[in-house]
Every structure is written in C-alpha cells, then in structure tokens.
Amino acid sequence: MMNELAIDRSTLLELYRAMVRARYFEERAYDLFMEGLVKGTTHLGLGQEAVAAGFALAMDEADMTFCTYRGHNHTLLRGASMTGLLGELAGKANGICGAKGGSMHLTDIANRAMGSYAIVGAHLPIAAGAAWASQVRSDGQVSVCFFGDGTTNIGAFHEALNLAAVWDLPVVFVCENNLYMEYTAISDVIAVEHPAADRASAYGLEPLIVDGNDVVAVYEMASDVIERARRGDGPSLVEAKTYRHKGHSRADPGKYRPDDEVAEWLKRDPISSFRSRLEADGIDISHLTSIENEARSEIDEATSAVREADPPDPETLMTDVWADGSSTWRN
Amino acid sequence: MMNELAIDRSTLLELYRAMVRARYFEERAYDLFMEGLVKGTTHLGLGQEAVAAGFALAMDEADMTFCTYRGHNHTLLRGASMTGLLGELAGKANGICGAKGGSMHLTDIANRAMGSYAIVGAHLPIAAGAAWASQVRSDGQVSVCFFGDGTTNIGAFHEALNLAAVWDLPVVFVCENNLYMEYTAISDVIAVEHPAADRASAYGLEPLIVDGNDVVAVYEMASDVIERARRGDGPSLVEAKTYRHKGHSRADPGKYRPDDEVAEWLKRDPISSFRSRLEADGIDISHLTSIENEARSEIDEATSAVREADPPDPETLMTDVWADGSSTWRN
Amino acid sequence: MAELTYRAAVARGISQEMERDDRVVLIGEDVAAAGGVFKTTEGLLEQFGPVRVRDTPISEEAITGALMGAAMNGLRPIGELMFSDFLATCWDIVANQIAKTRYMTGGQVELPLVIRTANGGGTRFGGQHSQSLENWAMTVPGLKVVAPSNARDVVGLLAAAVRDPDPVVFFEHKKLFAEKGEVEDGEIVERLGEARILRKGDDVTIVALAAMVPVASRAAEALAGQGTSAEVIDLRSLVPLDTKTLLQSVAKTGRLVTVEENPRLCGWGAEISSIVAEEALWDLDAPIVRVTTPHIPLPAAAELEDLAIPSPERVVEAVLGIQ
Amino acid sequence: MAELTYRAAVARGISQEMERDDRVVLIGEDVAAAGGVFKTTEGLLEQFGPVRVRDTPISEEAITGALMGAAMNGLRPIGELMFSDFLATCWDIVANQIAKTRYMTGGQVELPLVIRTANGGGTRFGGQHSQSLENWAMTVPGLKVVAPSNARDVVGLLAAAVRDPDPVVFFEHKKLFAEKGEVEDGEIVERLGEARILRKGDDVTIVALAAMVPVASRAAEALAGQGTSAEVIDLRSLVPLDTKTLLQSVAKTGRLVTVEENPRLCGWGAEISSIVAEEALWDLDAPIVRVTTPHIPLPAAAELEDLAIPSPERVVEAVLGIQ
Numbered sequence A, B: 001m002m003n004e005l006a007i008d009r010s011t012l013l014e015l016y017r018a019m020v021r022a023r024y025f026e027e028r029a030y031d032l033f034m035e036g037l038v039k040g041t042t043h044l045g046l047g048q049e050a051v052a053a054g055f056a057l058a059m060d061e062a063d064m065t066f067c068t069y070r071g072h073n074h075t076l077l078r079g080a081s082m083t084g085l086l087g088e089l090a091g092k093a094n095g096i097c098g099a100k101g102g103s104m105h106l107t108d109i110a111n112r113a114m115g116s117y118a119i120v121g122a123h124l125p126i127a128a129g130a131a132w133a134s135q136v137r138s139d140g141q142v143s144v145c146f147f148g149d150g151t152t153n154i155g156a157f158h159e160a161l162n163l164a165a166v167w168d169l170p171v172v173f174v175c176e177n178n179l180y181m182e183y184t185a186i187s188d189v190i191a192v193e194h195p196a197a198d199r200a201s202a203y204g205l206e207p208l209i210v211d212g213n214d215v216v217a218v219y220e221m222a223s224d225v226i227e228r229a230r231r232g233d234g235p236s237l238v239e240a241k242t243y244r245h246k247g248h249s250r251a252d253p254g255k256y257r258p259d260d261e262v263a264e265w266l267k268r269d270p271i272s273s274f275r276s277r278l279e280a281d282g283i284d285i286s287h288l289t290s291i292e293n294e295a296r297s298e299i300d301e302a303t304s305a306v307r308e309a310d311p312p313d314p315e316t317l318m319t320d321v322w323a324d325g326s327s328t329w330r331n
Numbered sequence C, D: 001m002a003e004l005t006y007r008a009a010v011a012r013g014i015s016q017e018m019e020r021d022d023r024v025v026l027i028g029e030d031v032a033a034a035g036g037v038f039k040t041t042e043g044l045l046e047q048f049g050p051v052r053v054r055d056t057p058i059s060e061e062a063i064t065g066a067l068m069g070a071a072m073n074g075l076r077p078i079g080e081l082m083f084s085d086f087l088a089t090c091w092d093i094v095a096n097q098i099a100k101t102r103y104m105t106g107g108q109v110e111l112p113l114v115i116r117t118a119n120g121g122g123t124r125f126g127g128q129h130s131q132s133l134e135n136w137a138m139t140v141p142g143l144k145v146v147a148p149s150n151a152r153d154v155v156g157l158l159a160a161a162v163r164d165p166d167p168v169v170f171f172e173h174k175k176l177f178a179e180k181g182e183v184e185d186g187e188i189v190e191r192l193g194e195a196r197i198l199r200k201g202d203d204v205t206i207v208a209l210a211a212m213v214p215v216a217s218r219a220a221e222a223l224a225g226q227g228t229s230a231e232v233i234d235l236r237s238l239v240p241l242d243t244k245t246l247l248q249s250v251a252k253t254g255r256l257v258t259v260e261e262n263p264r265l266c267g268w269g270a271e272i273s274s275i276v277a278e279e280a281l282w283d284l285d286a287p288i289v290r291v292t293t294p295h296i297p298l299p300a301a302a303e304l305e306d307l308a309i310p311s312p313e314r315v316v317e318a319v320l321g322i323q
C-alpha cells in the first residue's frame, strides 16, 4: 500500500531510521537508569516514536521544536548527538547542557531544539512567542510544540492557544495523547472525548486527529500543518493518539493500566508495524537491518563515551546564570 | 406580552426594584467619586443591572454569589446594605469590610455575597470550590460566579470550567459580555464570536446565550440553570450580552467606543425598557414610582450616613490577618 | 511506638485528622488511586472513599482555588501540590487570594485550609523540581509556613496545620521522605510557632529548617569533636516564628549561623539575621553568618547539586570562621 | 532639558530604545491603542506601528511566555504587566522558566527581555493592586530587578534594562507616575547595579528604593534640622546590588536604616541587613533598623494605607531611636 503514498522511499527509510534511533536511545537510557548511571529521573517516549519522527522529518532546519520532560526523542531527532543527550542524562561533563539541566531539560539550540520543559504547560506560550518573533520578521520559520493529553487542562494551554489563534502565529501545537497523565487516566479529568481536538473550536481551530502510531500518517499531517503555518495561515492543534510502552517515569511499572490495554497497544508498536509495511512494500530488508545496525553502534559508542566521561567541573556550578558567564549578583 | 410569562407580578416588581436600587446606588457612587468622597477606584455596572437582578432573584437565600471588582450590583442585590457598601467605597468605618477592602473587594458573607475579586479569573476556581463543598454535603446549595468577557482568555477560566464539568459541580458561570475589557474590544483578542458560549463545548457544556439587557429573559435563564445545578445535573456557562453605560473605571470617558454603538445600547437600557414593558402590561405606574422613591430615599439615607461616618479606627490596621483577630507573626 | 518513614508519617497525619473531622478532605494530582507520586497519601482513598479523597486534573489554579472556595463554605480541605515549584503556577490564588481575603474582608472570611507540597533538592531533578521555597510563602502576609524535619513532627505539625483556622503552606522535604523516625501511637498534635532546641550548646547558635536540620546536627557533632559547643535550633515553622527561642539562644551563645537550603537572596535566614541585628546586636560576639545555597538555580548533576546545597562541612567551616 | 513626569519618562525610554533597535517590541494589555492604563505607553503605537506595539488578551502567562519565546528567537521584547500584583498570575513563567533557562541549558539560551510593571501602594486600590513586590523577584536567581525613583532614572535604567542581555523585571511605582523631574535631551543610558548617594551624611545611612526614596529624603531633611546628618542611598536596582556603596557608607556612618515599602518578612532590607551583619558588623555603632510596611496586606482606606506605608516621620523616629 505504500505506493499510494506521495512519499519517496528515502523518506520512508529516514522515518524508519529516526524511530529506530529514538527507540534504541531510550531503551539504553532505561537500562542505564536501572544500572544507576542515569540518576534523578527519566520520562521515556518508548512507543511514541512515530510522533517525534513524523514531525521532525517534516520540519525545515530553521524550524523550532519545543517539548517536555518526555523529550528525548524530539531533541534527538532534531539533530542532537546521542552522546550529548546521554551524557546529560548521566550528569557527565559531556552532557548537552553541561549536566546542569538533566533529563527534563534537554536543549540543543544549535539544532533548534529549543528546550524540554518540565512544568506542565509552560512551553506552549513560549513556543507561541518564538513563532511571534518569526512572524515579526516574516522569515517563514515555524515552531512546533509537543505536549501531553494532561497538559490540555492547565491554564497556560488555554492562554497560548488563544494568543496563537488571535495573532495567527506560525506555530503547530501537537498533543501526544497517550491516554494517561502520571498515574491517572486523562478520561478521568476531562468532560470531552478528545482532550485536544475537542478544544480546538474554542480557538477557532479545526479539530485534527491523527494515528500517532502510524509514522506515515503523522508525517503527512505534519507536512500539511507546518506548510499551512509557513504560508501564514496560522496555527494548528493536532491530537496524536498514541501510548507509552513503559510507565510515566523512572521505574514506574505502570500498574494502573489494564493488562489487555497495554497488550493491545504493544501490538500496535509504531516501529515493528512500520517495518512490516516497508517489507510488504518490497523494501530490501538489508536496508532496514543496516539502519538498525548503525543505530545500535551509535548508541553503543555514545554509551561508552558517557561511561568514560568525567563528571562536570565543579567550577561550572557558578557559571552561566548571566550572559557574562557569571552568577554574580553584587559588586 | 408579559402575560405569556410564567412570572407573577410581584416578582416582576421585585426585578424592577432590584434594577432601580442598583442604578441609583451606582449613579451615586459615581457622583461621590467625582466629588472625592469615594477614593481609589470604582467599576460601575451601570447598564448591566438586568444580569445582576435576574440572577439575584432566581437564587435561594443559601446560594452563593462570587463576582468581580465590577460587583456593586451583585453584592447589593444579595442583601448587603447600601450604607455598608457606600461606606466601604468611601473608606469609612461603617464600610462593609471595615474600609480594608475597598470598592474592588465588597463582601457580605452573612448574605452569601462571597466576595468581589479584583484579579481577573481567580474567583472562578474559588466558586467551583465552594460548589464542591456543597456537593460533598449534598445540601442543594448553588454557587453563581459572574465575570466579564475578557476573563474568558485567562488560564483560571479554563481550569475552573474543566474542573466544574468533570466533577459535576453545582455552579453557574455567568459571563457578562459587555464587549470590552478595559479599553480594548473583546473582539480584538478572541478567535471566536462569543467569548464564553463558543468555549462551552470544550467542557462538554451547552452554549447558552441570553439578552443581558432583558431582565425577564435573564431571570428565566437563571432559574433554569440554577435549578439544573441544584438537581445535581452539573454546571452551566451562560453568556449574557450587555453593555456598560460608562467607562471601565473611575472617570474613564470610554472614548474607545464608537458613539453610535454607545447610543444604540443606551436605547436598550434595561431599566427604562423594562419599565415600558411593565406599563404596557398594565402595571399601575404608582407601584413603579413608589419603588423609585423608596430607592431614592434609601440611597440618600446611605449617603448621609456615609458622609457623617468616621474614618476607620487606626487600631484596625493591625487586626484580622489571622483568625485570632491579630496580625502577629512572632512570639 | 512505631518506626515510621517521613513519607508514611504524612499519610498517618492526614488519616488522623480525617478520622477526627468529617470536614477534612484531600485533593490533588494522583493522590487518590495512586496514593501520591511520593506515596505520601497511600491508603487514604481506601480508608475514606472517593468523596473525601479525590484526584484532580493538572490544574493547580483549580486545585488551590477549590481549596479556598471549599474552606469558605465549611470544609477543612487539604490540597497537594506535587512539587513546591508548582506554587508558581497558582501563586495568584495562594498569595493574592487565600492569603489576603480575611484581612480585605475585615475578618469576614475564615480559610482553614492546608496546601501540602514536596519541597527541596538533593534528588537530581534539576532546577524546576528542586527548589526550597519556604521564603516565597514567608514574604506573603496571611500565610502560615511550616516545614517539618522528622517523621514525628510531620504528624504533629500536619495535625496542627489542619486544625489551624488560617491557611497553612506545609512543606514536605523530598530528601527526607525515606528517613525513619520514632513516632508514638495515638493522637499527636503539635503547636505551630514553637521551635525546638535539638542540642544545647554555649558557643554558637545554629538555626536550621527541614532537610537542613540533620545537616546542622551533623555539623554540631563534628564541632563538638573540635571543642566547640553548638546549640542547634529546628525552627519547624517560619510563620509563626519563634523569635523568643532564637533570641534567648543568641543571648547565651553570642554567635549565630543560619543554614538555609534556599538560594541566598531574601532567604528566611535574612529575616532572622535582620531581627537579631535589630534586637540583639549587643549580644553578638561575632558576625552573623548565613550558609545558603548560592544564588543560582539548582543544577541536575549529583556532583554539582551536592556542592550547591549546604553541607555539614560548610556549616563547620562557617562556625570556625567566627570563633 | 525638559521637565518630564515619571509616567512620560517611561514612554520616552521605550521610544528611545525602539528607535535605536528594530528588535525591540512592546506588548501588553491596552498598551497600544489606549496608550496604557497608566498612560505610560502613549504615542508608541502611532510612532512604531501595530507590528511592534501590540495589545494582548488578558493572559499574563501568554504575555510573559511570548516574551521568553521571542527573546529566544532574536527579538528584544518588552512586556507590560498592568500591576505588579499580576506577576503572581504568571510567576511560573517568570520565576521557573525565564529566570532559570540560561543556567539549566548550560548557557545556550539568551533572554534579553524586560517585564515592566506598575508597583506599589498609596493609591487606595486595596490589597490586590498595591503590593511592592521587588523582593519576590529578588528571591529568584536569574532575574535582574530594577526600581527607579525618578523620571531621569526611568529613562536611563529602562534603556539599560532593554540593552541588558539578561531578563529584567522593571518596577514602575504608581505613586510616582505624576512626579515631575528634569530629564536632559538626547540619549540617556544608565548602568544597572549602581546605587546613587542622594545626600551625603555622617551619622546614619538610610537606604531606600523607588517611592521610599523621597520618603527617606524628606526624613533626612527633617533630621538635618535636628542636627543629625543622614546619608541617603537610592539603591535603584536590587539585582545587581551595589554592596560597595552600601558598605562604604555604613563604614563611615556606623548606622543603618532601611526604608522598605514591602511587608516586613523577607523584604529586600532583610537581605541588606544580613549582608552588613555578616560583613560589616564591627562598623556598626547601633542596631540595624528596618522601617517597613507591617506584615499585613495593604488596606484600601486612605487613613489606614497611610499608616501602613513608611512615612518620613517613622524614618526620623527610627533614626533618632538609634542615635
């Protein structure tokens, strides 16, 4: 059925590569958390890779990504290095934020990964603001902002969506609806069926829903709404239906989710299902295995680089509060 | 046409009395602000009396009112004394809050006027909370929360509406859409036509719009949604279309509003139009004039009481931070 | 007499008060079915049912607003903010509405409510999930501010907070959740505004709060070994503030060191220092030293975070510096 | 050389910077067509057009969030929060996001933005529209905090704030809007972190900020008449803090009185007192006295509000109390 798609094979393979890299990266992050090399916390997007991959590949280099603490995938797929990301998770000197941000604050400005935000909702108005700057310059740059289903109930969501709509900002809001907040189902805390799509009309926006486990569907939706924003036709709110394979964070076993529900969604794993589609589409398996092997060695190299890396220089504790590099508040 | 109404004459007269009392009270408040007796600020609801009157008369004694800085009418019509209210505006010892709250914080707990809130949006979740307590006790009490069109764009609006809907709380949210925020039109800052009604579906609520200058229509809508909440059928969001005759506050001449728009709405003054309807309905004018005379002497008496009243006792500066009456933070 | 974790003491304290008073209810994110993300509310849903223990949406303004409205209308609600950092997302409700309403209404409104929240660093969570924000609450007239340092105080001070007729912000320290302490059986109720002298001493007064209390105690141990006798005071609550105990101790020792987890500027220790500098200057034999987290956000890396937060070593150094 | 009101100086300062740098833009509620509810942005829409001067919905989180995002993406935005009390409605964006992002990203993110806001009491608006909240901002690492006391400083410090590469919270005092001052023509740019000695003196150092500066000056006048020579320092910014000027003055006078409009607990004066008590204790010939608004919300009534906010009389009394 692939040939129905207006997507060339190289893009299909890049979509596959993106998901595989994200998957391998986070599986490793989980193992290293259990091992104790990664400290603090991690929030994995395992199972949600199609959303990150589909959007990342639909974006131009200059476009900006804003995501949450569950942002490993998004940051990686904008171009951040596995070593820098894993180093940040492990609190090593080679961390992408110098180990000062940690798992919840992965940021790679050079690659337009504009930050992972750890307080629910805050980055929606921030993404709108970045889009406002693009609009002022009319430079055709688009901001894409990822957040979860539970985020649709916080005030900042409402304020950001309204401002973006009223100002016609070039921003795409992407709700990754994985059915749960931390340990509570989204359906327990909303009075509508679709946490994002059913709110779109409050801002004069179309309700847009996509199968978040179908990377091709996501890629097509992403290309469409990003193009719309780039044209100056304003913001979009997309709800991607997906599921996280693991718990909310750290070692959470996710026991609050019914077994059959989990099993059902594991069957719909975005990577294995896409792999079968590619095979069915006649893509030579060797392409796929080499992508897998490359990703495997990439994460292995990153892992050993991080194992060998030093902890951050104590001097850095007092740097970079201010633009002059210092933290001085007095003379 | 009144006889179509399922409303008895005494209620019609009480609706008229309520609007007239509110009108006279605020006209006097304006004069006294200009005179300098009332200091600080005032936000008048002149022109919006039908909303306050229609809802106040539809409420039971135990029901609770939450309103804004534009809350003179709402507080008065729940039973607060003109003297206490005017005294508060004038910063006199006989003020209903001991002159500590001022115009923007009129509160009369004894009459279930649960406060005037001066920071946009804050009182929506608070009203929801009061309704939650009623629900826990299932005592049939209903909370009614008044706010403006501009308030529909702040985060607290979104959080409160969602919580009220999800928890099925006995609360009625009433948006008094007077077309303007302070000096900016609501139409400039929303992407929908009706700031409240077009947001209702985001919370699984019905869009409800009423002519806020038609006191009978308001009374009927109010009776309906309050009864619904009392039955346990959950919250409502009502948008009342109305207009403020004066500026936003203090001496604001409201020059940002087109003259013909102002003229148009002045023609639709809720009080004079209702008066004509009552006359047309054959109500003896003497009833109406005696209501007017009573209201006139009520505000005159309140005015002289306030003129003669003392300023607050300096001792009260340091009282009532804590329940023990003190403001002590140390031993 | 049982050994309880600080974490379990939270549930014990809430349970004690909910059993005693039907008007006490609990809301927050994941507090019911999940028993709280820090497992501080485990078993409460089972014990008291879904009407009195209720999960909320991720809506901190709605949570705190609901507490206020419910308190105005006859309940004595307890609300959980998962992390104290999230106080910022509902600060208007807490600082402008809850704190000021009694005063602004001339005493008409009573707000017996408690906001419980997980506070403090040392958990490698990074700058947005590690702040020590007792001083934010302390800046706001109308809020009582409590921060227990041990399991028994968690029960007793939480009970006092729930029974208090005024709004209380109750800071539970994340770093202490796993700490065990002896907690006797039966009802425990403390009084707000009473500091505790944990260790008597003559040479210097060390004042601490929450997770800085064990740090101060370890420092005092070390100092004792070096012949310096330190008096350690656990403030327990910042509002009301037990200035009597503080001033008496300084009058005796002539030296004062505060140990604050908050970043330096306008921390609670600044207020305490200014009180002593105004009321007990002539009692001082040495400068007042404040040991605080530097004025920086908290870093995520273990090595950096441990450098940032006051350690026993830094406290010892500070004390020896003014001997 | 022109006489300008403090109010007009705000527009002058913004205009100076918008003319100089295309990246400077202004947003806020009623700032464009209406020229600001305090008339501090009058004429700017006409001068710079609707792309650079824009009205917003009543959405403080969106306003401050937009400032941050725009600053990350090449603009140098100025945002107005109508009253400083509304900082509480967007405190997460200001204190958790804007302030911490540069540090948490290891210095990757630059945020050259200014949050302007009308601060302070004396206007009979009541407890939710009268707060002096410089100390809230001072508690947060990563925020610069500026509060001018006169028209010329409004222009010069606002220019410095706009050109500063870090986020600045700029407090404009409502009570001063109508005050006139001499402001020379041409570009005016001050430097942040430099206090100004308004009056030289030998007997006591009086430190003040914003609307408390004229109060301190009037007190110094009165004291001069009674033979006490007071040195008056206008801090102008709390972060960066000019501790040099402060400590030099205290070394000379041996006495320190802070005059703070904020409620007492954890006010900026507490920090200053603690710095002096730690670094200059032996310079002191008398206790450090803090004259502040009591730890209460501000009342609306004129008679009460005037009692609450520090007056020249209270400052004189405080100084004479330590002579």
Ligand SMILES: Cc1ncc(C[n+]2csc(CCOP(=O)(O)OP(=O)(O)O)c2C)c(N)n1
Residues within 6 Å of the ligand: A070, A118, A119, A120, A121, A147, A148, A149, A150, A151, A152, A154, A176, A178, A180, A181, A182, A248, C029, C058, C060, C082, C086, C089
């Ligand atoms: C304002 C705020 N409240 C609460 C939290 C704690 N918290 C972190 S993640 C989370 C669940 C978010 O759910 P959702 O938006 O669906 O995103 P997901 O984790 O499923 O990707 C919560 C409640 C927070 N970080 N910020």
Ligand SMILES: Cc1ncc(C[n+]2csc(CCOP(=O)(O)OP(=O)(O)O)c2C)c(N)n1
Residues within 6 Å of the ligand: B070, B118, B119, B120, B121, B147, B148, B149, B150, B151, B152, B154, B178, B180, B181, B182, B248, D029, D058, D060, D082, D086, D089
């Ligand atoms: C959070 C917040 N932002 C801004 C203000 C300043 N303000 C007071 S009233 C007002 C306009 C409110 O408009 P609307 O909600 O339509 O109510 P109306 O005044 O028309 O009754 C504004 C912006 C405020 N009080 N609170």
Ligand SMILES: [Mg+2]
Residues within 6 Å of the ligand: A148, A149, A150, A176, A177, A178, A179, A180, A181
């Ligand atoms: Mg989710």
Ligand SMILES: [Mg+2]
Residues within 6 Å of the ligand: B148, B149, B150, B176, B177, B178, B179, B180, B181
């Ligand atoms: Mg309006």
